[in-house]
Amino acid sequence: MKLKRINILGLQETHMTTQHLATVHTLYERRLQVYNSPDPDNASASAGVAFAIDKSTTRTDKTQFIELVPGRAALLVIQWRENTTTTILNTYAPNSPNDHPAFWQAVQDALEAHNIRTIDFMLGDFNLVEDEIDRTPPHPDRQTAVDALRNFRATFQLQDTWRHDNINYRLFTYRTVRNDNVIQSRLDRIYTSATTARNIYEWDHIIGYIPSDHDMITVRYAPSDATTTGPGRWTMPLHLLTNAAFLRDVKDAGRKLEANIAETIPARTPEHNAQTLWATFKATIRTLAKKHAALTKGRMSQKIKSLTAALDASPRSSRTK
Incomplete structure (x- = not known):
């Protein structure tokens, strides 16, 4: 996070228990604030979503963390300034397409129960793609699962901003090998509201330092009322x-x-x-x-x-x- 200057990191499939979280806070208490939603049945071996916040660059004194679907969906509300908040939904969708409609309905019900009407960012591993261009070899995903995600996005007015800006570009964040064939897809995405989309820039994806079959998607965000920072004083490299x-x-x-x-x-x-x-x-x-x-x-x-x-x-x- 320090090397890539990441302020807020959303993590999926963390397999983090309460003991693991306590260890992380002991080791990195001065630098990181970590919120974790573990799988309620098998925290060390299944699911889990978390947020890691760089305390040196992001205020955490008025942060709100809400578990929506334990181990699968969690919400973070960051208060940047006295009257400015940003809401981030972190999701790890089920592997089985049959479970997607019930999952997205559960997330929506939990948001409504907490009176959450607006989401600025929705990120995570969605375990499906909405368009064939996001898979190689190209093929459509289960339509009922895709429709469930799209209905949720429509309810909260979320858009695939990266795809809007890169209509014909192909980028894959997940890869595996089946029967000697390389399978790739863009399972990991960041959706934003239309308002938030006007204030984001520098989309990128990173091959992580920890071995994984997923890459990490990053984007920079500057709130509309963010303090203007000048170029600073020149110093010799x-x-x-x-x-x-x-x-x-x-x-x-x-x-x-x-x-x-x-x-x-x-x-x-x-x-x-x-x-x-x-x-x-x-x-x-x-x-x-x-x-x-x-x-x-x-x-x-x-x-x-x-x-x-x-x-x-x-x-x-x-x-x-």
């Missing part, structure tokens, strides 16, 4: 401290500074003195740092581009057009 070419240029500029300061000792003027020369030297260092940082960034970008192309071309890739 620390990696330049080991850049031989940059250090060589700095040494050359330093030797020139020493010689110029020596010339001012017998003939100092308001325009030509150690202070003005030092200011010029600092400006020179800044210019050199930006120049070498740009060169390094270009090389890194090219390396990332080539690695991404290699990843896309590999059988493990989930990104195809």
Whole structure:
């Protein structure tokens, strides 16, 4: 979460017991707040949904966590500011298509019982796709299961925003091998309300550090009344401290500074003195740092581009057009 700057992480199939949750809080109490809804019958081996919140970036003092369907659906209400809340529904739908209609009805009933009328985000592992484009080989899922999800989405006015923005693009988050054939699908999705969709950006999917047959979907969200943050003050990238070419240029500029300061000792003027020369030297260092940082960034970008192309071309890739 720290590396990818994730503020709120929704997890499914956690298999987390009460003891596991206590251990997590003991180890990461200063950094994380974790809410877990375990499977009521077999918490350590079945289902489970959870939220993990980065306490260093997200306020948790007025957070509300509601279990809707134990082990399968939970709601998180985050209060960003005094009058601004965001509601996130985390779901882990049943594996069997026959169970989907009853599951979505149970989630809706629980939301209505808690007087929840609006959902900003619905995320999770839905264990089905709504369109054939989201499977390879393409094939439709059980229509009754798809209809149950669509009816729920219509009730709460939720849309597949990523698909709206990428009508013909194929992206898969789950993969398995059956009879020597690779099966891929976009089971993991994030739905949003139409209002929320105007404030989200930078969709991405990540191959997790923990081995899994699912990838993680991420998106950034900025509430309409979020505080505006400026560009900040420029600082020199620390990696330049080991850049031989940059250090060589700095040494050359330093030797020139020493010689110029020596010339001012017998003939100092308001325009030509150690202070003005030092200011010029600092400006020179800044210019050199930006120049070498740009060169390094270009090389890194090219390396990332080539690695991404290699990843896309590999059988493990989930990104195809």
